[in-house]
Amino acid sequence: MENLAVKKVFDFSLLRRIFTFAAPYKRALYLSVAMTVIFAVISPLRPYLIQVTVDKYIANQLMKMLVTVTIVQIALLAVETVVRFYFSYLTNWLGQSVVKDLRVTVYKKIVHLNLAFFDKTPIGTLTTRTVNDIEAINDVFSEGIISIVSDLLTILAILVVMFIEDWRLTLVSLSPFPILIFATYVFKESVNKSFYRVRNAVSALNAFVQEHLTGMVVVQAFTSEKREFARFKHINKEHRKANIDAIFAYSVFFPVVEIILAISLGLMVWWGSNKVLNYEVTQGVMIAFIMYLNMLFRPLRMLADKFNTLQMGMVASERVFKILDNQDYIPDRGHEKGNKMKGAITFDHVHFAYVDDRYVLKDITFHANPGDTVAIVGHTGSGKTTIISILNRLYEIQKGSIKIDGIELPAYSLEALRSRIGVVLQDVFLFSGSIYDNITLHNKAITREQVEEASRLIGIHDFIMQLPGGYDYQVMERGSTLSLGQRQLISFVRALLYDPAILVLDEATSSVDTESEMMIQQAIDKLIADRTAVIIAHRLSTISKADKIIVLDKGEIKEMGTHEELLKLEGFYYKLHSMQFNANKV
Structure with missing residues (x-):
């Protein structure tokens, strides 16, 4: 699993890339930046007006002007409130x-x-990238760079006004600032490290929970609950510790800021009171400076926290951009639509490896005519499933070529190719939702009448109509409320509706009872009629009528022929058939 290291350098190129996604919303971006300038202008005005009120209007008992300036203050406060909202x-x-x-x-x-890519990336990690990390990027705008710019402009405006008013009083008031800067740096570094640990822990939690909830049947079947729970507690403990460390830093930093503010106010009062008594500083300036300091420390309190928020948003964006920059996809440059695909399949000296040059398929060569049924048999790990994975270009081959109707696979567009190859897997995946939606996969071009007609042909219509709601019956995640055989038949209906030229069946009857096998076998016979079929078979009795049987062993074709021809050879197929026959007799 990916583990993030703490970065010290602020990456402006990454920030620019984040803001490219704000291009469609330039008006909102420019308006928010304009508001930061408005804040900078408005912030020093209220203390200055109070200073004028005390020094001119109250001191000279100008009550009419006092009412006027009070109304101006209220209006200014209302404008600031609206703008801030x-x-x-x-x-x-x-x-x-x-x-x-x-x-x-x-x-x-x-x-x-x-x-x-999915073979080597945990689903929980991708969930974190798509949900948590992208949500963190929101903070770059809501609490990050724009808010930081606003605070910095406000601080700059207040400092300018303070120095104009009385530079000596300003220097005295700000003399504790080096302590604040040092405390802010320590706080930022501490929280930054904690936040990195929090993000790593969140990713680990998501990956662990998703994986173990999906594989809960294995956890319980092997009584691993205590061991896996202990692992979960360890990951959760690290998540808690990272958050607690961040909370500790906040708990220390904010009181320190308050103490420094109190020291600044104390120094200002000590210095200023002497100047007031000597008529060198007015009372209005003293009152205004108290407000200036409070307004100065308020954004300073949050600046380090906002910077960390910005940094974590950028860390999240870096992880997200790694996915966007990933080039591990099948090139889709073909233009063939396959509308008149007949289904002739040719493998010509095909080699394929999942990793580097460790080939799991070696020099695979065979041909199937349109309408042929080709069965592929062999021991576990011989490469049967890999053949169907490369047939519809889920993976790219390293050597050789695969052709359909004499046209190499890359010449077809991926959508056209895969829409003309129907796949029924051994482990049928059903989504949460209705049976109708699982059959059509939300394809609005398929009508309910077509669904019902296909279901009758497969032989599952009566069963569906017995369910509460019929085709609107809500299946649970992965179709857990239905039996394996029922899920298999639903997948057959799905394949039939898309009317593929080539049908691939991956051990469709290997894990069902005899009664379900008979129903599925009848459905298979209807499915493969007038279609090229590639059947990966575990039970050899189901493929005796195949036009061609290919026997794989360790990624190589050992034998090829009809059922009768292969039995006469008394080779690999004969041994497999004898083993199953004897096992069934027992």
Whole structure:
């Protein structure tokens, strides 16, 4: 699993890339930046007006002007409140809009990645990237760079006004600032490390929980609950410790800031009171400086925290961009549509390896005519499933060529190729939702009448109609409320509706009872009629009528022929058949 190291350098190129996703929302971005300038201008005005009120209007008992300036103060406060609300809303709206677009972009990328990517990447990690990490990018806009710029401009404006008013009093008031800068740096570094640990722990938790919930049947079957629970507690403990460390840093930092603010105020009062008594500083300036210091320390309190938030948003974006930059996908440059595909299959000296040059298929060569039924048999790990994976280009071959109707696979567009090859896997996956949606896969071009007609042909219509709601019956995740045989038959209906030219069946009857096998075998006979069929068979009795049987062993074709021809050879197929025959007799 990926583990992130703490980075010290702020990556501006990464920040620029994040903001490219804000390009469609330039108006909102520019408006929010304009508001940061408004904040910088407004912030020093209220203390200055109070200073003028005390020194001019109260001191000279100008009550009429006092009422006027009070109304101006209230109006200014109302304007600042409205602007601050709109700024908060706008930056969050901008962040969520970018998150929405980015999540769509990332998910689109993920669904087009090569299956080899999913072989080596935990699903929980991808979930973290698509949900948690992208959500963290929202903070770059809502609490990150725009908010930081606003605070910095506000601080700069207040400091300028303070120095203009009285530079000596300003220097005295700000003399504890080196302590604050040092405390802020220590706080930022501490929280930054904790946040990195938190992100790593979240990713680990998501990956662990997703994997073990999916494989709960294995955990319980082998009584591994205590061991896996102990592992979960260890990961969860690290997540808690990382958060506690961050909380500790906050608990120390904020009181330290308050103490430094109190010291600054104390120094200001000590120095200023002498100047007031000597008529060198007015009372209004003293009151204004108290407000200036409070307004100065408020953004300083949060600046280090916002910077860490920005940094973590950038860390999350870096992880997300790694997915977007991933080039591990099948090139889709073909233009053949396959509308008139007949289903002739040719493997010509095909070699394939999942990793480097460790070939799991070696020099595979065979041909199937349109309408032929080709069965592939062999021991576990011989390469049977790999053949169907490369037939519809889920993986790319390293050597040789695969042709359908004399046209090499890369010449077909992926959508056209895969829509003309129907696949029924041994482990049928059903999504949460209705049976109808699982059959059509939300394809609105398929009508309910077509679904019912296909279900009758396969022989599962009556069973579906007995369920509560019929075709609208809600199956649970992975179809756990249905038997394996029922799920298999539903997958047959799904394959039949897409009317493929080539049908691939991956050990469709290997894990069902005899009664279900008979129903499935009848459905298979209907499915493969007038189609080229590639059947991966575990039970040899189901493929005796195949036009061609290919016997694989360690990725190589050892024998090829009809059932009768292979039995006469008394080779690999004969041994497999004898083993199953004797096992069935027992």
